[in-house]
Amino acid sequence: MAFDFSLSEEHKMVQDTIHQLARRLAPQQQALRQRIFKDQAYPEELWQAVAEAGLLGCLIPEQYGGNGLGLLPMTLGLEVLNSYGLGSVIHVITGMDAACILRHGSESQKQRFLPAIASGALKLCYAHTEPDAGSNLFNTQTHARREGDTYVINGQKVFITAADVCDYMLLVARTASPEQAKAAGKGKTYGLSLFLVDTRAKGITRQLLPMQGLEGCQQFALFFDHVEVPAENLLGPEHEGIAAIFDSLNPERVLAAGMALGMTQLMLKRSVDYAQTRKVFGDRPIGSYQAISHPLAEIQVELEATQLLTYRSAWAFDQGLSVGQVGHYANLAKLKGADLAIRSVDQTIETHGGYGFSEEYEIIHFWTAARVMKTAPVTRELILNFVAEHALHLPRS
Amino acid sequence: MDIIVCVKQVPDTTTVIQIDPSGKEIVRDGITNIMSPYDEFAVEEALKLIEANGGTVTALTVGPESAKEALRSALAMGADEAIHVVTDGAPLALDSLATAKLIAKAIEGKSYDLVLMGRQAIDDDAMQMGSLVAELLNIGQITSAIKLEIEGTQVKAQRTIEGGLQNIEATLPLVVTAQKGLNTPRYPSMKGILKAKKKPVQDIPAGSLGVSLEPKVKIEALVEPPARPAGRIVGSVDELVAALTQEIKVV
Structure with missing residues (x-):
């Protein structure tokens, strides 16, 4: 009987x-949208309002100052926020970090970080990608060497979103080289560790990367030159951070899919409002032409299908299914969500004709924001590899 | 201090309003409803007052079952309990006086020091509920308040008047209506909404209060505002000046 698609009162x-x-x-x-999409900055008062509403506390249990509602409610909320064009990937990244701290952090780390995340006082970014390591995480070169009560970090990261406005980052670094892993008789996942690093720590240099496609934030290259991190900021077991890493990447994909759903709804609303009033030939609105209405109707169909996939992936995470199972749904949702967001912006431009490119209509600002979702946080190609290998059992690419 | 806050559910300002075939009502199906924004100021002020002085806030509404959402919003913001005078089955078009009678009757016998509400509901803009309720309860009133200070039973308020402000003093019990500027209402929160589900809401059927709902004022017709006339492109500055000075006489 457990086959219930209805949304609960909560x-x-x-x-x-x-x-x-x-x-x-x-x-x-x-x-606000102007600040988010054109200036690539997220207004602090909006961040506080979203926190006050409780969105940032969804993943955080009540004992740590959140509301503990879970990833599905957070996804639903983020979808609504983005349906007004008021979201930002900073919510996604702070959310994924919160999930990681909750599931893998020590009691004192939870007490230090989670209440401040829920209240909106603390923003977190995620430092994973390097010039030669992103899709291939195992190429990570940034390393952390233990010296007494501290780790000393050297290396560099790239495409780190919102590193300027975030207070802490979750950093992926090597604590053992692949050679050491091999010598210890461990697999290739061994040797990666996660650290909570103060973004203003001595030895970190930030370089702005002029980039498009991110709403409400900018991206940076980060250089780590003998950055000292207290050993108590190691998140999860040393050398074996991989489980914690995947436990943050899955919610990231789910929340990204939620953002895509919201953006699609915003685009559909803009298209429908315009198609209902715009008249070009005679007294009929262009929405009465099937060339306009059918593509929009198809987006509605895709929207509802992708909602099911996305909600299922969030539900799977909340149910505590295995990282692999959640990863399966989360990847599918993210792929469909990104494709749909791109299609919806494209069709909205098409519906508006020349006005689709006008700044006044805002639509064009969503173009890069939608397109980036196909590439980040994980590329479409890697998802298809994952599905081919794990769902279809085809040989590994 | 015990405060009663009256709230009204109204159509969202962004909803497209259509007049129903009777010509006397709007189409209610499928529209989004909100708590009237002036009532949000009233709820916020009530919460601030009890946070400072202790006491309870009771939200009250008169309306059909769907109006309970406005009460839920007030409870989610922090009101302690709610009273819903349910008008389902009563004649749809209650006039202001009938509504005021229901409010007065529902709170008669309750313990209260202050009745707060918005200065007007943003749907019918009648702007008389505060005064009517004060009259029926036989207590004083301060309308359009943008500042409210209460010490003991002494009330100091500032209200907006034509072209200026007026400072006045009064004594509790009192009806005060809220004007924009009184405060900034808090945002609804998920925690608040979760808590609201557990707070008591008392339903009182409008028919059980024993007041005459016979309207003194009847709506004869609702009319949409005239469509904006098309613009006109003038050929020269002279023509524009002539139009502005002689035709529409704005200069």
Whole structure:
């Protein structure tokens, strides 16, 4: 009998909270979107409002200052927030870090970080990608050497989102080389560790990367030159951080899919509103032409299908299914979500004709934001590799 | 201090309103409803007052079953309990006086020091509920308050008047209506909404209060505002100046 697709009262309440928040911000919405999409900055007052609403506390249990509702409610809330164009990947990244700390952090780490995340006082970024390591995590070169009560970190990271506004980063670094792993008789996942690093720690240099496609934030290259991190900031077991890493990457994909769903809804709304009023030939709105209405109707079909996939992946995480099972659903949701977001922006531009490119209509700002979702946080190709290998049992690429 | 806050559910300002075939009502199906924004100021002020002085906040609404959402919002913001005068089955178009009678009757016998509400509901803009309720309860009133200070039973308030502000003093019990500027209402929170589910809501059927709901005022017709006339492109500055000075006489 456990085959229930209905949203619970709590789920609807989460959606309603964010709708109410957006309504309250109605007079400022356009200015806020301008900051987010054009200036690539996330207004602090909006961050605080979202925290006050409880969105950042969804993954955090009540004993640590959150509401403990789970990833599915957070995904639903993020979807609504993004359906007004008021979201940012900083929510996704802070969320994934919170999930990681909750599942793999020590008691004192949970007490230090989780209440401040829930209240909006602390933002976190994620430092994983390097010039030669991203899709291939095992190439990670940044290393951390234990010296007494501290780890000393050297190396560099690239494409680190929001490293300027975040207070802490979750850093992936090597504590044992592949050779050492081999000598110890361990597999290739051995030797990676996770650290909570103060983004303002001595020895970290930040270089802005002029990039497009990220709403509400900018990206940076980070250089680590003898950065000392207290040993108590090691997250999870030394050398064996891989489980914690995947436990953060899965929620990241789910939340990214939620963002894509929200963006699709915003685009559909813009398209429908325009198609209902715009008249070109005679007195019929262009929405009465099937060339306009059918592509939009197809997006609606895809939206509802992708919602099911996304909610299932969030549900799987909340149920505590294995990292592999959650990863399967999360990857599918992320792939479909990204494809759909791109398609919805494209079709919205098509519906608007020349106005689709006008800054006043805002639509064009979503183009790069949608497109980046195909590449990050994981490429479409890697997802297809994953599905081919794990769901279809084809030989590894 | 015990405070009663009256809230009204109204159509969302961004909803497209359609007049129903009777010509006397709007189409209610499928529209999004919100708590009237002036009532949000009233709820916020009530919460601030009890946070400072202790006491309880009771939210009250008169309306159909769907209006319970407005009460839930007030409870989610922090009100302690709610009273819903349910009008399902009563004649749809209650006029302001009938509504005021229901409110007064529902809170009669309750312990209260202050009744707060928005200065107007943003749907019918009648702007008389505060005054009507004060009259029926036979207590004083301060309308359009943008500042409210209470010490013991002494009340100091500032209200907006044409072209300026007015400072006045009064004594509890009192009806105060909230004007924009009184405060910034808190955001709804998921925790608050979760808690709201467990707070008591008392239903009172409108028919059980023994007041006459016969309207003194009847809506004859609702009319949409006239469509904005098309713009006009003038050929020269002279023509523009002539139009502005002689035709529409704005200069």
